[in-house]
Amino acid sequence: TDLMNNRPRKCLGYKTPFEVFAKMTGKDYFLNGSVALMG
Secondary structure, three states: OHHHHOOOEHHHOOEOHHHHHHHHHOOOOOOOOOOOOOO
16 A cells, blocks of 8 residues: 555646645644544
């Protein structure tokens, strides 16, 4: 999952999915040790 979430995507304006998620939520889940669960 780290490889997939940290690879820049053309459809996201060459940002990583992690960068887009962190910007949308305003939280950096990987730095504080928490896990983001959606669903």
